[in-house]
Amino acid sequence: MRCVERTFEYMDGLVFVCLLRSRQIDAQLFDENIVRQNWFHILVYGGFRVMVPAHDLQAAGEVLVEFRSGVLRCDDDEMDRPTCPACHAQSGEFDHR
Template identity: 40%
Template sequence: MRRAYWSADFAEAHVVEAMLRAHGVQAWVFDALLVRQDWFKTLMFGGYRVMVADEDGMRAADVIGEYRAGTLAIADDAVERPACPRCATPGRDDPAPFRRVFALMITADLVLALGFRLATGSSAEMLALVLGGSVVVVPVIALVFTRYLKGRYVCPQCAMRWRALSASFATMAREVDAATDVDAGAKGEAAP
């Protein structure tokens, strides 16, 4: 066995594993449970290793090269996007909410640091400690605004901004069941 890829990101390692398997290369993510137990030491453990058989090494290197070059990316027009409510043009992701939340996080960080500095009159070392502590505050703000960021689109033609709510899992499951029943009936088979 040989290492074909490594990542410090758990999800990316599994994406590469699935991508290799989709291209006919047997791949496995090694050390996933070990690294996840103490993720502060991810780099010390060597990250998440994607391993392949020796005979599949060259094929895996080719597929990973295509992945890194971006040739395996899905074409933008192949991605299903909701239509604009005003003009029915397919929308694209709206970056404005992300920019607003990012500006809010930076402002909160600066206010926190400045407020601590004015309240205590402390040295630069304490200011650095507060800025480091705000690393905890910033993700909390991001978690609070996660719902605000999801499903935001902008129309490239009329510049309308809207939020498309996704269907619940139960609704999607019912749609799949209904489509399966229709497919089974069309083939003359009994529905499971």
């Protein structure tokens, strides 16, 4: 396993791991439980490490560049009113179904 990213933000690490897994890259968030037990150790451990297999390191690096540059960012309209996966409508009204 190789480290592709270090972050002090727990949620950033989780989001990046999920993004890599969605692209069929086996990613793990290392030091997750150790650092979360005592936040003062976050500097000692260097934050959370996102680890991938050595053969996926280059592909994970390319995804990291896209992630940091904002290419993968969702539009604000999409976040406020998500699209329905069934009918693809963007309705903000309650659907009883």
